[in-house]
Structure formats: C-alpha cells, structure tokens
Amino acid sequence: MNMFGRTAKRGLDGYPEDSWLALSGIQHFAFCPRQWALIHVEQQWVENYLTTAGLLEHKRVHDYQASEKRGDLLILRDLRVFSRYLGISGDCDVVEFHADDNGVSLEGREGLWRPFPVEYKHGKPKDNDADRMQLCAEAMCLEEMLACDIEEGALFYQRTKHRELVRFEDELRDEVRKAYETMHDLMKKGYTPKARKTKRCDACSLKDVCLPELARTASVNEYIQSHMDEGTQ
Numbered sequence: 001m002n003m004f005g006r007t008a009k010r011g012l013d014g015y016p017e018d019s020w021l022a023l024s025g026i027q028h029f030a031f032c033p034r035q036w037a038l039i040h041v042e043q044q045w046v047e048n049y050l051t052t053a054g055l056l057e058h059k060r061v062h063d064y065q066a067s068e069k070r071g072d073l074l075i076l077r078d079l080r081v082f083s084r085y086l087g088i089s090g091d092c093d094v095v096e097f098h099a100d101d102n103g104v105s106l107e108g109r110e111g112l113w114r115p116f117p118v119e120y121k122h123g124k125p126k127d128n129d130a131d132r133m134q135l136c137a138e139a140m141c142l143e144e145m146l147a148c149d150i151e152e153g154a155l156f157y158q159r160t161k162h163r164e165l166v167r168f169e170d171e172l173r174d175e176v177r178k179a180y181e182t183m184h185d186l187m188k189k190g191y192t193p194k195a196r197k198t199k200r201c202d203a204c205s206l207k208d209v210c211l212p213e214l215a216r217t218a219s220v221n222e223y224i225q226s227h228m229d230e231g232t233q
Contacts, residue, residue: 013084014083014084014085014086014087015084015085015086015087015184017084019087019184019187019188020082020087020088020089021040021087021088021180021183021184021187022040022088022089022090023081023082023088023089023090023091023134023137023138023141024090024091024134025039025040025088025183026088026130026133026134026137026176026179026180026183027130027131027133027134028040028130029179029182029183030128030129030130030133030134030179031128031130031200032196032198032200032204033182033186033193034192034193034194034195034196034210035204035206035210036183037186037191037192037193038192038206038209038210039206040183040187041186041187041190041191041192042192044206044209072098072099073096073097073098073099074096074097074098074099074106074109074113075094075095075096075097076092076094076095076096076097077093077094078091078092078093079091079092079094079095081138081141081142081145082141082144082145083137083140083141083144083145084144085144086137086140086141086176086177086180087180087184088137088141088180089141090138090141092117092118092119092138092142093118093119093120094117094118094119094120095115095116095117095118095138095142096115096116096117096118097109097113097114097115097116098113098114098116099111099112099113099114100112100113100114102114103115103148104146104147104148115139115142115146115148115150116150116152116153116154117135117138117139117142117150117153117154118153118154118155118156118163119131119134119135119138119153119154119155119156120156120158121155121156121157121158122157122158122159123157123158123159124157124159124160125155125157125160125164129172129175131155132155132166132172133172133175133176133179135153135154135155135166136153136166136168136172136173136175136176137176137180138153139153139168140168140173140176150168151167151168152165152166152167152168153165153166153168154166195210
C-alpha cells in the first residue's frame with residue numbers, strides 16, 4: 001500500500017480543487033446519469049415526498065455536535081471528507097472509529113482507531129449499486145485522508161431499521177472510479193445525457209423537468225399533439 005491507501009490512481013496531482021464534484025452525486029448518477037446532470041450540471045432540483053423524507057432523516061443524523069465516545073467506540077457525525085484523486089468532497093453521515101491496535105492515529109485522540117463508515121438511507125435496500133457506490137466513495141476518501149485501508153462499512157435503511165454490511169471489493173471500487181471519471185467529463189463538457197424512460201422515472205422528483213416521455217416521441221410536435229389529444233378526450 002502506498003501512503004495514500006488504495007484510492008490513489010491518477011498520480012500525485014489528482015483533480016484541481018475548483019473542479020471537485022459533490023461526493024453524494026454518485027448516488028444520483030448510478031440511479032440515472034440524466035438526473036445527476038440535471039441537478040449538478042444544470043442546477044435544477046424539485047422536491048417530492050421521497051426527497052423531503054430523506055432530507056428530514058438526514059438532518060437528524062447530520063449533527064457534528066452529537067458526536068460521542070462510548071468506551072472503545074468513537075462516533076463522529078457529519079464528518080467532512082475529500083479525495084484529490086477522485087476529485088470529490090462531501091460529508092459522511094456517520095463514521096465509527098473502533099479501537100484497534102492495527103488502526104490509525106487521530107488528531108487529539110489517544111490510541112489507534114479503525115474507521116467504519118455508515119450511511120443512512122430513506123426506505124429500503126435498492127436493486128442497484130447506487131447506495132453502495134456512495135458508501136464506497138466515502139471509504140475511499142477516508143483511506144486517502146488517513147492513509148489506511150478500509151475493507152467494509154454499512155448502510156442503514158430507515159424502513160427496515162437494519163444495517164446492510166458492504167464489502168469494498170475491487171469491482172465496486174472500479175465502478176466508483178469509472179463513474180466519477182464520466183461525471184467529471186460530463187461536467188467539463190456541460191453535457192446532459194438524453195432521457196431514457198424506465199420504471200424509475202415515476203419516483204423521480206425531476207420527472208416534469210426531465211420529460212422522459214420525449215425519449216419515446218419522434219418529435220416535439222408529436223409530444224405536444226399527444227397531450228392536446230389527451231386534453232380533448
């Protein structure tokens with residue numbers, strides 16, 4: 001392992017700080033690249049009941065002043081992290097530090113500690129890697145900042161009240177790297193991918209901004225005409 005842990009892949013320079021992306025954007029990108037671009041490239045956002053519920057739950061978690069120590073367990077909330085090599089920055093919901101002789105030293109703390117990131121999510125486990133990729137990205141930031149290896153973390157889902165253990169295997173790490181590389185490229189070009197209508201569109205708060213129905217319509221005129229026809233029925 002080099003001094004920056006397993007994250008460093010781009011050489012010593014990494015991305016310039018003024019081009020860093022929001023770490024959490026990878027969750028949007030994995031769900032839908034167009035959704036990510038509408039939010040992060042075009043700066044568009046619309047709330048719905050799902051996003052509002054998620055925001056309220058995160059407010060309860062994101063309180064650094066609520067950080068605490070319980071014996072051999074140190075719990076830090078709303079911990080700011082970054083990675084020069086992925087070109088990202090953001091906040092971790094919770095990072096647990098477990099006392100461990102093979103851990104890392106922390107400024108202002110005695111002993112050695114093993115980091116274990118925990119991300120809180122609304123609802124239940126998803127059928128895609130979006131949440132796991134975000135958690136892995138947080139771990140990769142921590143690895144770079146603390147010069148260590150982090151093998152696993154956890155996702156906590158509010159609906160199930162259950163932790164899902166996530167192993168940060170090389171395949172998942174590669175997914176994260178490739179996703180951020182694509183996101184940086186799209187951001188640099190200012191490009192928003194075209195809409196692709198799927199079942200996920202129905203739960204997306206940006207549905208009325210994205211207009212995924214246009215992807216199945218031969219022209220804008222046909223799209224407008226179809227809605228006019230619906231109004232006359």
